[in-house]
Amino acid sequence: MDTRDEMELPEPKIRAQYPQALALLTGFDHAPRLAAAAAPAALPERSPGVPRASRFRSTTPGLAGLPAQRPGAVRLIERIERTGGDDLPSAAAATVLRVLRRALAIALAMGDETAARSGAAELKRANLENRLPAERRSAFADLLAAESLAVLSVLANATAFLLAEHAAAEAPDIGGVDEILTDAPHVALQGALWELDAKLAAHAADDATLVAVTLAWAEALAAAVAARAEAAPATAAFTGARWRVAADDLPIAGFAPATRARGKPVQMAFKRPEEVVGNAIAKHQAMRLARMLVAYDFDRRMNPFVELGGFIFTFLGDGRPGTGKTTLIQMMAGLVNDYCSVAGYPFRYQNLGIDNVDSYQGKSGQNARAFVDAVIDPAVIGFGTIDDIDQVAGRRGDRQSSSGQQEITAVLMDAFAGAGTVVRGNATFGMFSNHAESIDEALRQRAGARFLIDGPRTQADYIDIFALLLGKHHAIPVGDHDLMRAQQIKAAVRQGYAGHDRPTDAALAAIWDEVSARLGPMDTLADIGAYLHAIAQAEPRFTGRAVKNITDAIKTRAMDFDMPDEWFETPEPFLHQPYARKLDMIAALRQPITPAMVVQEINRYADSEWRYAETADERAIDEAVRGMERMAEAQRRFGGGA
Incomplete structure (x- = not known):
């Protein structure tokens, strides 16, 4: 039931971003700039003889093998797989990882679409070749910030959308999301994933809390990005069109939240x-x-x-x-x-x-x-x-x-x-x-x-x-x-x-x-x-x-x-x-x-x-009368009445 005003985000473009998405989940270094860094939490130890390496290997040089204990190192795959302390990843952990990889790939593909529509893609090439005019640098920074906000919004909404059917009744209180960076899309994604890693370390203890914390982070991130975007310039390339990811039936309409179209069975004793x-x-x-x-x-x-x-x-x-x-x-x-x-x-x-x-x-x-x-x-x-x-x-x-x-x-x-x-x-x-x-x-x-x-x-x-x-x-x-x-x-x-x-x-x-x-x-x-x-x-x-x-x-x-x-x-x-x-x-x-x-x-x-x-x-009259009666009785008792 697609509408006529939506464009399809091509599936090949999304899947082409899978390697980069997996690299982000495997590991990167990030020093927080806006959020307060908590004390590093050690990952649970595996049983003797079980290798520590993830089953997923990054194809990006220098990212596979980052030590988890190094300050600023983010290894989400290991963090998620070892939630609960088991030696093998659970079904919930696998689901969260697949959702995050998919959401990251959609966000990266949407970032490319936005950059192409806004002209940021051409300015990126000019900047890499040292031919970006000085008078365009301010506009280039605004376009990068807008693309960063678009990527973060799609990451948050896609994660919440794809995980919605696994949501539990209770939502944990994980606080707000502060590490929203707009220098460039990849920096913005690293900041968001660093904060997710910190939230999981502090609040996720089992499969149920793993899904709940991830959903709460996605919702908080979406709300924070939408609030930031209200005063951001150069966002028209993202907000001026609507897309849909056909394979997931995911709508992308600017910074508006994406809600799952499928209705859950209603748990109610119906009456005729x-x-x-x-x-x-x-x-x-x-x-x-x-x-x-x-x-x-x-x-x-x-x-x-x-x-x-x-x-x-x-x-x-x-x-x-x-x-x-x-x-x-x-x-x-x-x-x-x-x-x-x-x-x-x-x-x-x-x-x-x-x-x-x-x-x-x-x-x-x-x-x-x-x-x-x-x-x-x-x-x-x-x-x-x-x-x-x-x-x-x-x-x-x-x-x-x-x-x-x-x-x-x-x-x-x-x-x-x-x-x-x-x-x-x-x-x-x-x-x-x-x-x-x-x-x-x-x-x-x-x-x-x-x-x-x-x-x-x-x-x-x-x-x-x-x-x-x-x-x-x-x-x-x-x-x-x-x-x-x-x-x-x-x-x-x-x-x-x-x-x-x-x-x-x-x-x-x-x-x-x-x-x-x-x-x-x-x-x-x-x-x-x-x-x-x-x-x-x-x-x-x-x-x-x-x-x-x-x-x-x-x-x-x-x-x-x-x-x-x-x-x-x-x-x-x-x-x-x-x-x-x-x-x-x-x-x-x-x-x-x-x-x-x-x-x-x-x-x-x-x-x-x-x-x-x-x-x-x-x-109101009854309450006032009761108050007067109580006051009268209190005065009578205070005066020594029986």
Whole structure:
């Protein structure tokens, strides 16, 4: 599924760099200039009779046989092979070495491509022949620095990309990467590999930590190089084009991180829609969104629902504990997984949880950015969730929020509605919370849709959920009840939407009554605008972003139609159709936008904002009252009261 704007990095050019890559892994001398040199760590001794020489021999004179104990000597092959102290290299060690050789070869080949495009290759020849003009030396240094950064970026991203499938759950804290040299590409590579050797010596004790430390080093190197490149000149030759390594399906797009396109099997107990009791509107919208996601076209890297309107990029599911938020996640992930299996699409599900909040400064933000980048990867169908977001992301200005929580808030705000946010339609993010009023207001308003998850409400709902959870291994009769009839989605959704013809909150209902009495039925844009203005006057937090979210919800309602089931049973009728054909098929089903639909979506959104505000105020008042009561009791005891 290559895109039209990518050039292929030829495989012969990559393989031609294998000898030089192997020479770098075998051994070289390097004296650190920017990073602090640690005390040299001795390599583990082998058993008697086992030769110390590596099975790999360098073809570069003077590099095979460097003593490991000499200060500044880097022998990565020996370092990696002997991790854990065994006499023979493990499978993990062999994997890491092959990945590093491949990543180095790709980086060197990419350096040659960059040098040829920027003109650095010709200046290198002129410099070797002592014919480089003095006035070109500054430009030559800038081009060498840009090529060095490009080589380092490709080395880091290729290593992380190729090792991703071997990653463990835990990531070690190895600190930052400091030895970033830009004198020349080979000097830059030596500095990076010297630092990898130092990280492995300090943190790698077995196969698991060997892979983890290498991955952590690659990610830290990629982030550091990207930060350095923001102010570096002459990088256009690298950032102005896109490449792909076909054999590895590795994309190279400037200094952007390369994420693996293949999705891992989702480890989750999926739920079927009939297993979700109550929550009619939330279930209905989640089912619609699951089908919207797989309408994504991998060749165009765009979704027809984004072009036509109505795609939900972010949504907020809030409700009391035990009302079914986790079940809704399991249902939607299961539907997307099934549709992707039919179409042969890679599916990636990730959750950003409280364990991603780290005490190390900057690490929480890195975790959040890695989560976002993995989900929005245009080569996969992505579904990302942030469960208990009120605990994961902190409110700005809240002294009880840690710096890690504040970092996550900043990353999510930029990712969901930042200046560089691009919605392709291949990914969606769901934020879930038992206390939506505790979420940062600006972050909460970045949720384009609101799913009220209130669980079972009626007597029929409680009968249905009890029967469902009890199972069939009993002889208790159902009684006077038509089992699961109340869960028929169409009837429940119609009833749910009709419940928003009038606001449910008392304060908002008063505004509705006043505007309705003054204007009558709201059937024109002027009437609707007057209602929105009245709401905004009563609630300052009801801003232009709220109006945007309402209009997005209205467009989603216009796309609230039944796509035929046969479109998703086999890929040929719809999923594998060309983009233009998908666009026509979907546009033919689109429903007209009516004033009643608009009013319902305004009331749904405004009701949720009023609910959050009132709940937050009540919590603040309760906390203040408890504080006053404690202070009064303390004063009474201090005064000698019984």
